[in-house]
Amino acid sequence: MDLPLILEPSELQAVLGQAxxxxxxxxxxxxxxQAHVPGAISVAPGDIQLGIKPAPGLLPTQQQLSILFxxxxLTQDTHVVVYDDDGGPWAGRMIWVLDSIGHKNYSFLNGGIHSWLAEQRPIESQANTATATEYKVAAIDESxxxxxxxxxxxxxxxxxQIWDARSHKEYTGEKAVSKRGGHLPGAVSYEFSIALDSDNHLKLRDLEVIRKELAAIGINGEQTLVSHCxxxxxxxxxxxxxxxxxxxxxxxxxxxxxxGNDPDTPIETGE
Structure with a gap:
């Protein structure tokens, strides 16, 4: 199945029901x-987090991931389409999880359920379950x-290059969610929601515009990019x-x- 990374609702509707x-x-x-894409299976976001403090966002274990998938x-031939109801952060995290287990066949539904509903695409409300497989995560792609x-x-x-996706107040340290507030040395601030078009059902804004905005603050892909929140x-x-x-x-x-919960890591505050 040849589908793009950023998948439009019309493109997904065209392949609904395919093996x-x-x-x-x-x-x-x-x-x-209430409503979801026909055939969609609900996944609790907690299933794709390790969930252990102080770093609950770490990847689950290979065994946990094998059980989940x-x-x-999931099979090696499966094309996975992911979406959420918040513009895409959980869906994007699932793309990273799939990369981590070496599964590269995936797409991100642009705008998620919001754009799907706004375009009056077909929906259903009954819960779906998959036919289980014996999927084994043999290794984690640490790259x-x-x-x-x-x-x-x-x-x-x-x-x-470090992209801080948190709010600007978290970045400057004005708002501290961990023991210490601030940002990583050299990191630049571009809150994740800036990339979403609130006037177009939380679809991504034009990628070339985003590229220029990021370049203006020093993120240009010329070095490996690290992102966090x-x-x-x-x-x-x-x-x-x-x-x-x-x-x-x-x-x-x-x-x-x-x-921010490690007393020994270097941090910067302010702009």
Whole structure:
């Protein structure tokens, strides 16, 4: 199945019901119960997080991921379409999870359920379950992620560009969700929601406009790009955007929950 990374609702509707298509809804359960894309299976966002403090956003274990994707009926030939009800951060995180397990056949539904409903595409309300498989995550592709220790080394070497997807108040340290507020040395602020078009049902804004806005603050893909937020939810969307722009990207899944709660990590505050 040859589908683009950023998938429009019309393109998804055209392939509904095809074999080897797996649609995953990462939105809230009550939204799913009211209306979802036909055939979509609800996935709780907690299923794609390790969930252990101080860094709950780390990747689940290989065993946990094997159990999850077996339950979802994943096979090597499956094309996965992901969406949520918040503009795409959870869906984007799932793209990163799929990259981490080496499954590269996937698409991101532009605008998620909001654009789907706005375009009056077909919906259903009954819950769906998959035919289970025996999917084994044999290895984790660590190239799509960066650890705290690796990031410390990269910051010292000035070998990465860092995209902080949190709110600007979190970035400056005015708002602190962890023990310490502020941002990683050298990081630049571009809140994930800036990339969404609130006048067009939370679809992504024009990617070339986003590219220019990021270039203006020093993010241009000439070095490996690292993105984070508090728990690698919001930066799930920035992960997808970087992939759509063709930039090398690594997720810092530990995010500020890990960095800001470590008394020994270097931080900067203010602009």
């Amino acid at each position: 080897d298509l797996l649609i995953l809804d990462l939105g809230k359960s009550d939204t799913y119960q 077996s339950r979802l009926g 799509v992620s960066i650890t705290q220790a690796q990031l410390l080394t990269a910051i010292e070497a000035e070998s990465v 508090q728990t690698h939810r919001r930066s799930g969307l920035t992960y997808v955007i970087a992939k759509a722009l063709g930039w090398p990207m690594q997720a810092y899944a530990g995010s500020w929950a890990q960095w």
